[in-house]
Amino acid sequence: DLRSYAIGEGWNDWEFGNFGEEQGGAWRIGGRNGFRSRLDCVLELDPVVVGNYAEVSIRHWLDIQATAGFAFSGGFLEVFDEVSESWKRVDPVGGYPKTFGLTDGNNYPGQPAWAGREGWEEVKVPLVGYAGEVRLRFHFVSDFAGSQVMSSWVIDEVKVLSWDHTHSAWLEPSPVGGSGDLILRVEALIGGVATSGLQLVQESPGSRFVLGTWWVDESLNKLVHIPGLREDQAYRWTLASLDGKYVSQPLQSRPSKAPARLLSVPRVVRASAGAWFEYAVPAPASGVGMGALAGGAVEARVELFDVRGRLLRRLVDGNFEIGLHRVLFEPVDEQGRLLKSGVYFARIVVKGSEPQAERFIVLP
Secondary structure (H helix, E strand, O other): OEEEEEOOOOEOOOEEEOOOOOOOOEEEEEOOOOOOOOEEEEEEEOOEEEOOEEEEEEEEEEEEOEOOOEEOOEEEEEEEEOOOOEEEEEOOOOOOOEEEOOOOOOOOOOOEEEOEEEEEEEEEEEEEOOOEEEOEEEEEEOOOOOOOOOOEEEEEEEEEEEEOEEEEEEEEEOOOOOOOOEEEEEEEEEOOOOOOOEEEEEEEOOEEEEEEEEOOOOEEEEEEOOOOOOOOOOOEEEEEEOOOOOEOOOEEOOOOOOOOOOEEOOOEEEOOOOEEEEEEEOOOOOOHHHHEOHHHEEEEEEEEEEOOOOEEEEEEEEEEEOEEEEEEEOOEOOOOOEOOOEEEEEEEEEOOOOOEEEEEEEEO
16 A cells, blocks of 8 residues: 655646556556646555565666766655655666756756666665664655646556574684684575575675676575684674575674584575585594594594484494585485475594584475
8 A cells, every 4th residue: 555745845747547667556657648747746555564585576667868877857765764764865786867956946956766768677676784673765756847748757666575683703713724714604594585596795895796696596605714804803704695585694703613514514504406415524622633633634423313313324334535515415315305394413523523413494
């Protein structure tokens, strides 16, 4: 449901009728006779409840006169910010096509906006960090001249999709590096978004570079080796899906005092796809004689347990060189039977180190 109203002393020309792409109900500014001058009006949605990531999908028609870079009239999407108690513009993927120029009657010079002759199009607007009840509105503004005939902005369909996500990054001792080495551990649960992969980006003043790209659907648990990480410096990372559907809030490092974890598994594993488990084989704490075999190999195994503690199978069991390894986990037991949906545990046992276990969920 939507309602329209004017801002300040501006006019409100929003109307509802059979203006949609399939001649269905839609909201419109303008039309056969264009729109009036000095409009400043909004079309507000009923409040909706979203998780910490949401996406607004909009199907609209644009035919609003503009120059190559500037608009005289146009519209944009706003969200109400509870902290500042004010409406703030939110930007679509790829940004708005135009920017308001310095024209009489338009009180938003420099504001990006939808304008131009685009016809029917679908745009997506990410909402990050607005968990809870949110208010959204379409805001339309025209200058002193109004519009030519047939100019209009039609809002045909609006969908608000929402998912809950968690993501974190922190520094911890390297399980395979020398004394004092640090690595970055990144964990993410991207529920409900079928991504084309996740990309980790490190940002610092004057620089931005990609640290890694992983082809995962919804769950990530990675050890990322980055040379020169230090506990006394601040770092900032961002996770983003390659298809633009998901961008995390900035991840800040927090040095961990816990021992380095030797096993990295996704929080969610799809039974139809499987997943990669990563494991580290560290050098024995007291030297080669305590755990390593001839040639520097170390005995290690990775085992699968159900929630009752029953051993279902061993994923790896043998002698491994010191360093990082990975194994493809297929959600089946020792007899090759597909695992049921539920909670499971993977445990790594490395000679000379304490066993460590990680919990994960198998879904259809």
